[in-house]
Amino acid sequence: MAKKKIEIVWSSEASYSFVEILEYLSSKSMSAVDIVGNSILDEIENLSKNPFVHPADRFKNNRSGNFRACVVYSYRISYQVTDSEIHVLRIRHTSREPLEF
Numbered sequence: 856m857a858k859k860k861i862e863i864v865w866s867s868e869a870s871y872s873f874v875e876i877l878e879y880l881s882s883k884s885m886s887a888v889d890i891v892g893n894s895i896l897d898e899i900e901n902l903s904k905n906p907f908v909h910p911a912d913r914f915k916n917n918r919s920g921n922f923r924a925c926v927v928y929s930y931r932i933s934y935q936v937t938d939s940e941i942h943v944l945r946i947r948h949t950s951r952e953p954l955e956f
Contacts, residue, residue, distance in 0.1 A: 860903040862940045869932075869943040876930060876946065891928045898927045899934075899943055906936040 865873075873895065880887040902908070909925040912933055922944075924933045929949045935942040 861906060861936075863899060863903055863943060864940050865943045866945065869945050872946045876948075891930070895927050895930060895932065895946065898925060899932065902934065902941050906934075906941050 873892075876895075877888055877892050880891055907920075907923070909923045911920050912922040912924040914924070914933075915922040921936050922933070923936060924931055926932070926949060930946050931949050932946050933944045935944060
């Protein structure tokens with residue numbers, strides 16, 4: 856029996872950051888928009904099949920294990936796993952100062 860995919864919900868901050876990333880990349884290279892943008896989207900989509908594939912978020916104050924993070928092309932994706940959803944919380948370039956939450 857196939858596993859049920861968990862719904863992915865983007866925070867407004869993550870959505871806004873993703874658009875900013877794509878706009879920045881488009882000023883450098885349209886192929887970078889395709890490669891990096893699609894890689895980020897693919898990684899987030901894959902989370903619905905296996906949400907615990909990445910380690911617990913080391914910048915999370917309360918490390919319950921439901922907050923996770925991964926890096927795709929120097930962009931750190933922070934997300935929270937609940938029983939029914941994956942919440943994409945933020946996407947930030949790894950060169951930026953991390954935010955604790």
